[in-house]
Amino acid sequence: MKISQKLYVRVALSIAIVALLVSLATSLFSYISGLEERKTTNYTLVKQLAQTMQKTAAISAYLVDLELGEEISNGLLSNDLVKGVSLSGDAQMLITQGDINNVSEQVSIQLMHPFIPDTKIGMLTLYPDDIYIQQQAQKASEKEVLLMMVHSIIIIFFVSLAVNQQLSRPLQKLTDDFAKIDPSMPQTMQMLSVKKRGKDEVSRLIKGINSLMRALQQTIRNERELRTKTQELEARFRLIFEQASAGICLVDEQNMITTYNPAFKEHFVENGKTEMSSLNFPTLLNNSDKLQSLLQVIREKDNVEQLSLDIECTIGTQTKWLHCLFAKLTEQRDTVRENQETLIEVILHDVTERAEKEFQTRFEADHDALTYLLNRRAGERALNNALSECISKDHQLVLMMIDLDKFKPVNDNLGHEAGDKVLIEVAQRIKSRFNLDTDICIRWGGDEFVIAREIKLSEQESALKQAQLMLQDIELPIQVNDDTSCNVSACIGFVVGPNDGEALHELMVNADNTMYQAKENGRGQVAIFNKV
């Protein structure tokens, strides 16, 4: 810092300038007034001098005593203030001493007769030494000015000293201490030293700064602790999120994935690729249209908070079953931002294995282990459903009771294994003719089968035709082992519900009876139920 910028120097300079100006003005004034005053004083002194000598001078003038007159004149002239003296009396009496020329002013006093009152006998005139008087006045004034200057300088010095001691130094120290503080490094925020009993402005300022810093330090410390905690927490959450075996993602209102974890990505990345095929969530899975509407439902319905679903998806050539848990995310903080999107959190597990096992179990429960057709229990359930469906839709349900002819001899002659093979082959041939989604093929028991097909009224003929074609299929030879084949045939009891029975039981009884009629007519026959 330049010295001219220091506070106490500036204060001192200001004081110095003012003091000098005041001193000069005062000096000038005192010089002028002092000159006048001194002149007046000196004139008074001269007059008094003259008065002192008045009586003696009067006597000398009375006696025309030149010696005495000269004595008086010399005495007066020896005074510095007097430049010239003139003593006049009678014609013979005139004493002039010193320089009486070029003197503007003079002090004259009348000399009175010593013995006769009111009688003038002469005049004593003194000529003051103006130059001397002026010099005297000047000297006095100069001395005064000098004293004033010295006075000013001393005051300036002590004021500077005091300002430096009381103000500049504490301020400088404060500034230096303050400069050491780096707000980004709280450890530098040391308390500033302060005089214990200081009550001046600087001390109060320092105390204020200290309390501010204390508060700041506290705040920073709290912030740090909080941040550390938050970071720890965040790290833990991140760990949970990233290390979770379940795939987790967030889906926005446009069904786009905004966030996902590595496990999620792993589910949807094809072998040999590094990125997911799309970030649009529904398109990643099969049945995307249905999924979209499901997501919409979750978003719109207030009471639906979460929903779980097994969804199939095809990644490359692989088909997976994913158990998905959908949850609507709601803002838990008090301040809800406007126009906030409703995000849906999706947590999914690969449940392919379990799904397949379940599928297998259900299949085994519902199907005949030999022919893989529905077993009787599952079949009956399916038939009931189909019948009520047809009634509600004003459709018809064709129901055929099939019984194999000449199956017992196959079993007896060729063995059970051959019998089983025949049953499997027949089942396949039935299935190949009745392969619609809604067709129901059941192994009713032993060598009995039941087929049901939902039809419209006009389709009865084609169904019948299909049944006859099926009978022909069944009659084709069946290879039971490498060198043996056998032939079987079947009879069909053909009924149409609900015309031939509104209840399944009734329908089944009728179909059974009709089938036996067909048997009576010979092998490989189709008998149609005929209401009596």
Add this chain to the structure above:
Amino acid sequence: MKLIRFIIPVLLLFSLYTNAQDLVVVVNKSNTVNDLSKREVIDIYMGRYVTFPDGESAKPFDLPAKSELKNDFYLKLVNQNERKINAYWARVLFSGRAKPPESVQSINEVLSHLQNSESAIAYIPESEVTDVVKVVYRLNEN
């Protein structure tokens, strides 16, 4: 000293006697001066001039110091007492130009001086005026 012892009671008597008397300034009968003004008397007695106005030398005489007559004379002449007159002479003697009047012991002595010298001048009570002197100034005159 015997003389002083003798004189003092005489002077005391004298003064008692002369107190009511007017003082007059006198000169030798043969002096040409017949009349003097107050200023002229002052000038002679205070040492300004040592001559009469006509140029003849004048020699003034004083009565004894501290006498009633002397004091009275100066009071009447210049309105100053003897002490002030002494102070005046002390100042004037410094330069030596003028001398105070010669002092005599008695009026008789004054009279003898007046008789013997034409230039003598003195003041006496009017009652003491003799034939040998003539009055030139009366002090009650103003």
